[in-house]
Amino acid sequence: MSKVFIALQTNDDTRPIIESILADNPHALPVESPAMVKIDAEGRLTVKRESISERIGREFDLQELHTHLISLSGHIDESDDEFTLHWND
Amino acid sequence: MDMQVPKKKLGLKERYTLMTRDLAWDTSYQPKEKVYPYADYEGIKIHDWDKWEDPFRLTMDAYWKYQAEKERKLYAIIDAYSQSNGHLGVTDARYLNAIKIFLTAVTPLEYMAHRGFAHAGRAFPGPGARVACMMQAIDEMRHAQTQIHSLSNYNKYYNGFHDAPHMYDRVWYLSVPKSFFDDAITAGPFEFIVSVGFSFEYVLTNLLFVPFVSGAAYNGDMGTMTFGFSAQSDEARHMTLGLECIKFILEQDPANLPIVQRWIDKWTWRGVRLLSIVAMMMDYMLPKRVMSWKEAWEIYFEENGGALFKDLARYGIRMPDCCEQIRQEKDHLSHQVWAAFYNYSAATDFHTWMPDEDEMKWLSQKYPDTFDQHYRPRFEFWREQQQKGNRFYNKTLPMLCQTCQIPMLFTEPGDPTKICYRERDYKGSKYHFCSDHCQHIFDNEPEKYVQAWLPVHQIYQGNCFPEGSDPTAPGFDPLAAVLEHYRLNAGRDNGDFEGSEDQRNFEAWRGMAKRND
Numbered sequence: 001m002s003k004v005f006i007a008l009q010t011n012d013d014t015r016p017i018i019e020s021i022l023a024d025n026p027h028a029l030p031v032e033s034p035a036m037v038k039i040d041a042e043g044r045l046t047v048k049r050e051s052i053s054e055r056i057g058r059e060f061d062l063q064e065l066h067t068h069l070i071s072l073s074g075h076i077d078e079s080d081d082e083f084t085l086h087w088n089d
Numbered sequence: 090m091d092m093q094v095p096k097k098k099l100g101l102k103e104r105y106t107l108m109t110r111d112l113a114w115d116t117s118y119q120p121k122e123k124v125y126p127y128a129d130y131e132g133i134k135i136h137d138w139d140k141w142e143d144p145f146r147l148t149m150d151a152y153w154k155y156q157a158e159k160e161r162k163l164y165a166i167i168d169a170y171s172q173s174n175g176h177l178g179v180t181d182a183r184y185l186n187a188i189k190i191f192l193t194a195v196t197p198l199e200y201m202a203h204r205g206f207a208h209a210g211r212a213f214p215g216p217g218a219r220v221a222c223m224m225q226a227i228d229e230m231r232h233a234q235t236q237i238h239s240l241s242n243y244n245k246y247y248n249g250f251h252d253a254p255h256m257y258d259r260v261w262y263l264s265v266p267k268s269f270f271d272d273a274i275t276a277g278p279f280e281f282i283v284s285v286g287f288s289f290e291y292v293l294t295n296l297l298f299v300p301f302v303s304g305a306a307y308n309g310d311m312g313t314m315t316f317g318f319s320a321q322s323d324e325a326r327h328m329t330l331g332l333e334c335i336k337f338i339l340e341q342d343p344a345n346l347p348i349v350q351r352w353i354d355k356w357t358w359r360g361v362r363l364l365s366i367v368a369m370m371m372d373y374m375l376p377k378r379v380m381s382w383k384e385a386w387e388i389y390f391e392e393n394g395g396a397l398f399k400d401l402a403r404y405g406i407r408m409p410d411c412c413e414q415i416r417q418e419k420d421h422l423s424h425q426v427w428a429a430f431y432n433y434s435a436a437t438d439f440h441t442w443m444p445d446e447d448e449m450k451w452l453s454q455k456y457p458d459t460f461d462q463h464y465r466p467r468f469e470f471w472r473e474q475q476q477k478g479n480r481f482y483n484k485t486l487p488m489l490c491q492t493c494q495i496p497m498l499f500t501e502p503g504d505p506t507k508i509c510y511r512e513r514d515y516k517g518s519k520y521h522f523c524s525d526h527c528q529h530i531f532d533n534e535p536e537k538y539v540q541a542w543l544p545v546h547q548i549y550q551g552n553c554f555p556e557g558s559d560p561t562a563p564g565f566d567p568l569a570a571v572l573e574h575y576r577l578n579a580g581r582d583n584g585d586f587e588g589s590e591d592q593r594n595f596e597a598w599r600g601m602a603k604r605n606d
Binding site: 002003004005007009033034035036038063064066067068069070071072073074075076077078079080087088089 | 100101102144145146147151155158159162295298299300302303304306307314318321322324325326328329332379380392393395396397399400402403
């Protein structure tokens with residue numbers, strides 16, 4: 001199974017996002033570089049709105065991800081509640 | 090009693106449909122073929138544009154909101170960085186030479202990408218594709234602007250940043266990126282979007298914007314880090330567009346497959362050749378390094394690109410033919426390109442140097458199979474010569490590849506001791522190539538590539554001297570005349586970093602920053 005990834009800037013806004021991603025995707029692995037973190041995951045990775053909202057104590061709009069995103073790979077499936085990356089193989 | 094019933098908020102998918110496809114209309118005064126004259130001639134068959142799915146489902150109102158936020162953040166950082174003399178916090182003034190290349194070789198491409206996507210957005214008959222291309226056209230313009238604004242701060246203090254657009258159109262090595270994008274935007278809209286949206290954005294730009302920009306952060310360059318990551322936050326959307334576009338074209342008609350495969354083969358190789366300069370920036374120009382070019386290549390091309398091609402295999406797409414040569418070259422690329430720039434450093438807008446002993450150790454460790462055997466002896470010899478006062482500058486103009494326009498500096502696949510040359514006769518003239526792949530690209534479209542503006546040919550034809558020059562006048566110095574034409578300040582902008590004005594100023598200013606004298 002191929003890996004998908006999402007890379008985010010590291011700052012105070014992304015800390016709870018990164019925490020949520022790692023909690024919701026136990027198979028995901030964070031790789032830290034200066035100023036950024038790249039999260040690799042076998043096959044599939046899901047970012048959940050609710051987990052982030054819970055951590056930051058306010059409603060989070062998944063499209064806020066655009067402000068902090070560096071890069072990603074895989075097919076995207078985006079709804080109001082979940083943002084998923086996956087390969088079809 | 091009146092009850093306020095809250096209006097049900099529309100879901101993301103419905104909002105996207107209403108704000109994108111539902112705003113489109115069919116023309117009635119003019120037939121479709123006249124409104125979209127470029128939609129068919131490349132041979133791509135599209136039966137139903139409504140099948141186009143934008144996975145990000147970003148509508149214009151949300152686009153403006155998030156882009157405005159990114160801009161505010163970026164300019165706040167840039168202001169703070171320049172107000173606090175942030176440039177003195179970079180690891181070394183030597184580092185800034187990589188950023189000079191960025192400004193002259195990458196920023197103008199952002200602007201060309203803006204033009205290309207504006208054109209593709211106009212040319213596609215489907216509204217989903219048009220909206221995505223329009224957003225990308227605006228993004229690319231933003232990238233060109235934010236890069237120019239961020240880097241103008243360095244132009245106040247360092248040499249070589251003074252005239253990027255002028256140089257882009259003239260300086261010999263900048264014809265490599267320029268011809269790449271000119272090739273892309275003069276293709277039809279489908280080839281353009283496969284070339285830039287897919288091959289370049291999805292398969293290759295991660296290598297420039299992710300590890301290199303992380304390297305900028307590591308070297309204290311807040312300006313580049315900020316515009317780099319801000320640009321890259323748009324790239325995620327661009328890559329998605331590139332991938333969506335390939336899937337869409339392939340799903341529309343099986344006859345599209347061979348056309349798309351040829352474009353992928355062509356543009357993967359074109360992109361790999363273009364990025365050879367980034368290989369050298371990462372391995373030789375960053376005082377502090379995040380990872381080697383080879384490591385970055387393995388993560389972003391082999392692993393990530395490999396996953397992508399595996400996924401596309403169900404449409405019949407295979408890895409491009411050039412991948413085997415690319416795999417072999419990753420151990421050699423950065424060393425060969427740096428050696429060439431070191432040779433021709435009298436004609437560049439940036440400085441070069443030989444790596445010191447610590448850096449050589451790092452290179453041996455990162456390239457255990459090639460560096461000590463093929464490159465270290467040459468570099469040690471050059472360093473020794475430089476220290477004796479015999480710094481070698483190559484004054485013979487090199488032969489260029491007709492397709493990628495890079496000097497013939499790459500070696501034969503399988504034999505790193507032999508320079509690779511290919512040639513082809515076409516309508517009575519001889520054309521030269523750096524590789525089989527560049528030759529195949531020429532063979533497919535000879536009428537396009539015979540028109541290439543090759544800097545070396547142009548110099549020999551006398552087209553790169555300042556207006557009014559008389560090359561027959563006694564004492565005429567052709568190299569000096571070419572540099573003047575480039576608006577390069579010889580002896581200030583170019584040559585060795587050691588002993589340069591940039592080096593002296595940086596040392597002096599950094600000293601002043603810590604004292605009150």
